[in-house]
Every structure is written in structure tokens, then in C-alpha cells.
Amino acid sequence: MAPKTNGRGVQVEDTKICVVMVGLPARGKSYIAQRAQRYLTWLSIPSKTFNVGNYRRHDAPQPSADFFDNSNTEGERRRIFDATNSTKERRKWVMDLCAREGIEVLFVESKCDDEELIMANIRDVKTTSPDYQGQDPEAAALDFRNRIKHYERVYKTIDEDGDESHYTYLKMMDVGSQVIINRIQDYLQSRVVYYLMNLHIRPRSVWLSRHGESMYNLSGRIGGDAELSPRGQQYAKKLPELVRQSVGGDRPLTVWTSTLKRTIATARYLPANYNQLQWKALDELDAGVCDGMTYQEIKDVYPEDFVARDEDKYNYRYRGGESYRDVVIRLEPIIMELERSEDILIVTHQAILRCIYAYFMKKDQSRSPWMNVPLHCLIKLTPRAYGTDEERYQADIPAVSTWRGKGSTAKHEDPIPEASMSH
Numbered sequence: 422m423a424p425k426t427n428g429r430g431v432q433v434e435d436t437k438i439c440v441v442m443v444g445l446p447a448r449g450k451s452y453i454a455q456r457a458q459r460y461l462t463w464l465s466i467p468s469k470t471f472n473v474g475n476y477r478r479h480d481a482p483q484p485s486a487d488f489f490d491n492s493n494t495e496g497e498r499r500r501i502f503d504a505t506n507s508t509k510e511r512r513k514w515v516m517d518l519c520a521r522e523g524i525e526v527l528f529v530e531s532k533c534d535d536e537e538l539i540m541a542n543i544r545d546v547k548t549t550s551p552d553y554q555g556q557d558p559e560a561a562a563l564d565f566r567n568r569i570k571h572y573e574r575v576y577k578t579i580d581e582d583g584d585e586s587h588y589t590y591l592k593m594m595d596v597g598s599q600v601i602i603n604r605i606q607d608y609l610q611s612r613v614v615y616y617l618m619n620l621h622i623r624p625r626s627v628w629l630s631r632h633g634e635s636m637y638n639l640s641g642r643i644g645g646d647a648e649l650s651p652r653g654q655q656y657a658k659k660l661p662e663l664v665r666q667s668v669g670g671d672r673p674l675t676v677w678t679s680t681l682k683r684t685i686a687t688a689r690y691l692p693a694n695y696n697q698l699q700w701k702a703l704d705e706l707d708a709g710v711c712d713g714m715t716y717q718e719i720k721d722v723y724p725e726d727f728v729a730r731d732e733d734k735y736n737y738r739y740r741g742g743e744s745y746r747d748v749v750i751r752l753e754p755i756i757m758e759l760e761r762s763e764d765i766l767i768v769t770h771q772a773i774l775r776c777i778y779a780y781f782m783k784k785d786q787s788r789s790p791w792m793n794v795p796l797h798c799l800i801k802l803t804p805r806a807y808g809t810d811e812e813r814y815q816a817d818i819p820a821v822s823t824w825r826g827k828g829s830t831a832k833h834e835d836p837i838p839e840a841s842m843s844h
């Protein structure tokens with residue numbers, strides 16, 4: 422088959438990859454698998470995670486029926502096989518099966534002897550895994566430890582010099598402290614590997630806030646580089662208190678803003694020991710020829726564009742500007758840096774915040790550009806083994822709503838609940 426591109430000049434369509442997790446229980450395999458899938462999905466690369474636990478829970482011993490069903494290939498070219506795969510025989514079985522189906526295999530082994538990390542993982546899994554829902558925590562811990570013991574008896578790490586030396590693999594020690602990479606063959610594999618090398622599992626949170634209300638927000642104009650409104654300035658003064666309240670102490674955060682005045686001014690009053698960094702990649706979605714216009718003006722001057730954007734907001738690219746899809750691509754280095762970092766506060770814009778939020782919360786592309794992100798609200802996201810926790814801190818400072826429903830040009834209206842980001 423001739424190579425196809427994914428619309429960004431990247432030839433990935435014909436590549437079928439199966440990422441096969443390897444390692445003892447409580448080594449972060451599910452976490453790693455889920456993060457890889459979320460990252461690929463966010464980049465519009467279709468992928469699915471097959472967790473053996475889920476099949477076990479449904480009384481099916483092997484995931485072969487669904488997992489290798491060829492009729493699934495259109496939607497799921499990238500598969501992530503989440504199981505212990507802890508013996509050579511098992512890995513060879515997966516390898517042979519995939520080879521017969523023309524699927525590349527990338528083994529990702531998580532080795533970890535750090536007792537503290539393992540215990541933290543057991544605690545997290547016990548409280549969040551569907552395996553132990555509604556169970557007594559002590560009984561769950563005992564069951565889990567027995568499971569680990571069982572696998573320890575048969576577990577063999579990927580053989581680097583012997584008969585597994587020709588495999589494509591990434592071996593991670595203590596989630597990131599040391600990695601071994603072998604025979605990475607193509608673009609997509611190297612992308613997954615690069616992403617996984619940036620992951621860590623130390624506890625941390627990411628705080629997100631839009632800038633304070635701007636003069637353009639007041640007049641319903643999009644884009645531009647306006648100053649804060651008086652209420653926006655009040656929010657900037659309030660932000661340090663909101664952050665302190667949410668962090669629960671004086672632990673300093675690193676602050677990222679865009680290069681536009683309204684985000685820099687919003688971060689102005691944060692404590693001096695907070696390191697601040699301005700990223701061009703965090704600038705608002707570029708509205709091209711529509712920059713500085715109201716939605717009504719856009720509808721009058723570019724009626725076809727107005728309709729086209731509502732029909733497919735994620736893919737619609739402003740004339741001379743960007744689409745949400747473009748924004749996601751330019752945010753990739755931000756996501757990579759976020760994964761490497763610990764506590765970060767990002768002060769940014771409506772469209773940018775939607776894209777970053779969609780990454781953490783696994784939001785669908787067709788819905789994420791319509792999410793309501795209120796002004797003057799601080800959002801705290803905490804990644805966990807099986808998802809991301811969210812908390813919100815709304816400042817008691819009124820602001821206009823910049824949310825706009827499909828077909829409407831009104832700038833101040835109440836968002837419909839379906840479009841809301843709130844759970």
C-alpha cells in the first residue's frame with residue numbers, strides 16, 4: 422500500500438504498532454500504558470489499550486479474540502497490550518502473533534526495585550483500580566502482594582544479549598532513572614519512546630488559569646494583545662491567595678505564561694520566589710484575518726467561514742491563522758515539558774487551556790473546543806494511576822462569559838451544561 426500522510430506530512434497511517442508492556446505488578450505498567458494512549462489519542466493517532474485485567478474480569482483468559490481481530494484495524498492501528506508479559510515464552514507468543522498480522526512490536530518494560538515507589542503504586546492501585554472496587558483495603562493489599570509473589574517466581578527481564586536481543590524495546594528502570602533502548606525502527610516508535618522517557622511518577626499537580634478579564638473580552642473581540650480590564654486586574658491581585666489556598670502551603674510553583682500582555686499581567690503579583698517563564702507556544706489560537714473582530718463581525722464579513730467553523734471547530738483553520746488541531750501540534754513541546762516537570766501553574770488563554778485540559782482529562786476533539794472555561798477560575802489537575810483528579814477554585818470577582826454556543830454570535834450567554842468542562 423502506498424504511504425499516506427496524516428495531514429501534517431507524517432507518514433504513519435500504514436504503520437501498525439503493538440506496544441507490549443512487560444514487568445511485575447505495581448511497576449506502573451497501567452499508568453505508562455494509559456499515558457501513552459492518551460498522548461497518541463491527543464495527537465489524533467488512533468490507539469487503544471488492552472488491559473488483561475479487564476479480560477480476566479470478564480472471564481476471558483486471553484485478549485486474543487478482540488485484540489487481534491482484523492476488522493478493528495481501521496480504528497485501532499496502535500495497540501497497547503497491558504499485561505505482565507513476564508516470561509520469554511509469552512513475549513515470543515505475542516511477537517509471533519503480531520508478526521503474522523503484520524504488526525510491529527515495541528516492548529516497554531518497567532523494572533523497579535525501589536520499595537517506596539512500589540508501595541506508593543500499590544496504595545494507588547488499591548484505591549483506584551477497578552480490580553479492587555468496593556473491597557476491604559487490607560484484603561486487597563494482601564491479594565495484590567500474593568499476585569506479585571506469583572509473578573516474581575517466573576519473571577524474566579528482557580534478555581539484552583540472548584535470544585531477545587533482536588526485539589524492539591524500551592527498558593525503564595525506576596520509571597525514568599535509567600533507560601535502555603534497542604532497535605527503534607520508525608518515527609512513531611521513536612515518538613512513543615521519547616514521550617515515555619519524559620514521564621515520571623513523582624506526585625505533582627498542574628494548575629491552569631485563564632488570564633484575568635481583558636478589555637477585548639469586555640467588547641467581545643477575539644485575539645489581539647489587550648490589557649486587563651479593572652476586574653481582570655482584581656483577579657491578578659487575587660490569584661496569589663487562590664494559589665496558596667490550593668497548594669496548601671508556601672511551596673513555590675513554576676509559572677508559565679504566554680508572551681501576551683494579559684497573561685503576563687495576570688501573573689504579576691505571584692510571589693517573587695516563583696520562577697516565571699514566557700512561552701510563545703502558549704499564545705492564544707491565531708485567528709488570522711479575524712484577529713480583533715467580534716463574532717458578529719466575522720459572521721458579516723466571512724459568513725461561510727463562520728458556518729464552517731461551527732461545523733468542525735477542531736479542524737477549521739482561520740484564514741491566515743490556526744485551527745485547534747494546529748494548536749495541539751504546537752503544544753506538544755509544552756506537554757512534553759509538563760510531563761518532565763513537577764508543580765507548574767500555567768496562565769494562558771481559552772483555546773490553549775481547552776487543549777491542555779483535553780490532554781489531561783481525555784476529552785474528545787469534537788467537544789473540547791466547545792468546553793466552557795470560565796474566567797477568574799483556578800483549576801488544579803492531579804494525575805493519578807487511573808485518571809486525573811480535578812479541583813476548582815472560583816474567585817469571587819465577576820467577569821463576562823466568553824463562551825459562545827454553536828451558531829450564536831452573542832458574547833454573553835450562559836453555557837449549556839453539555840458544553841461545560843465541569844463534571
Ligand SMILES: O=P(O)(O)OC[C@H]1O[C@@](CO)(OP(=O)(O)O)[C@@H](O)[C@@H]1O
Pocket residue numbers: 635637638642643644645705706708769770771772790823825
Ligand atoms: O475558539 P473560540 O471558542 O472562538 O475561543 C477562542 C477565543 O477565546 C478568546 C476569548 O474570546 O480567548 P482570550 O480570552 O484568551 O482572548 C479569544 O481571544 C479566542 O479567539
